[in-house]
Amino acid sequence: MRKNIIYILSIFLFSCSAEVDVSNIPYEPKIVVEGSIENGEYASVFLSLSAPVTGVQDTVSLLQHAIRSAKVTVFDDESSESETLRLVSNRNRIPPYEYRGRTITGKIGKNYTLTIEYDGKIITSTTCIPEPVALDEIWFKRRKENDTLGYIGVSFKNKSTEYYRLATSPYWVSGVFTPCLYGNIDSRKYEAEGQINIELNRGPTVYPQNNFSVFYNISDTIRIQFSTQPKAAYDYWVSYQNEVLNSQNPIFPAFSNLSTNITGGIGLWSGYGSVRHTVILSNIERDY
Secondary structure, three states: OOOOOOHHHHHHOOOOOOOOOOOOOOOOOOEEEEEEEEEOOEEEEEEEEOOOOOOOOOHHHHHHHEOOOOEEEEEEOOOOOEEEOEEEEOOOOOOOEEEEEEEEEEOOOOEEEEEEEEOOEEEEEEEEOOOOOOOOEEEEEEOOOOOOEEEEEEEEEOOOOOEEEEEEEEOOOOOOOEEEEEEEEEHHHOOOOOEEEEEEEOOOOOOOOOOOOOOEEOOOEEEEEEEEEOHHHHHHHHHHHHHHHHHOOOOOOOOOOOOOOOEOOEEEEEEEEEEEEEEEHHHOEOOO
16 A cells, blocks of 8 residues: 555546536546655656546556656756656556656756657646745644544744745655645745634545544654745645545545646646645643
8 A cells, every 4th residue: 555646537527517427428538747856856757648437446547557768857947957767666556657857956936947758748837946934843633532532733924925835744654745735835825924823634645545644643753844835736636635535535536637837748747836744743742
């Protein structure tokens, strides 16, 4: 069971109605992109082919949809520097095939263009890395007295004109973060320079988990990723969240397209201005 399988959700989404028989409708696969570049980090891209909702959907079929023979290039638009990403194994993902950079690291305020060449097609997208914003406080509060479950709270000053994103990960999973439910925040809905307090609920992975809970356990050690993101990423993750909440099972969504900023494909290529924290929840508990 992978810890976080977010990008695969996109391969199952295309427009249709739940009340219409789509089994006889011709379907042309699209190239699905989940790509990111953060401040101080190398670019990361996962590629797959989309699949109709009428097809078989399991781990084996997901491996078959993965794209492992594309040419993936990232351009630093300011310096004109470029690099071709290499295909590496990432065991924290399914499928475990990641195109990863090793020379260009993300820098705040810069624009980066992604170009993918595959099967005679060229797919492109451009993004920027916004200025990160620091978290001022992190705490854990139980749902009720003597309960072991509760939520993580964070507080920060609204210093950005962009959009915020919060994600968490168990401490033993390196570099893979699951978006929190309601963890995408529009800065324009809050007072500039005002303090924002958010309660974090754990987001689900693609495959349903036994006894899944949106709450965290006081015995957990959690990594928190707090990012500023451009509007394209905000729109994508909000549409993803809506699919999860509407369907209650993200592998069988509500049959609508996710927002995208990919030309020639679907998915997302986004820069993030991120800060990360590792917290032992029992050490940051607030009194009930």
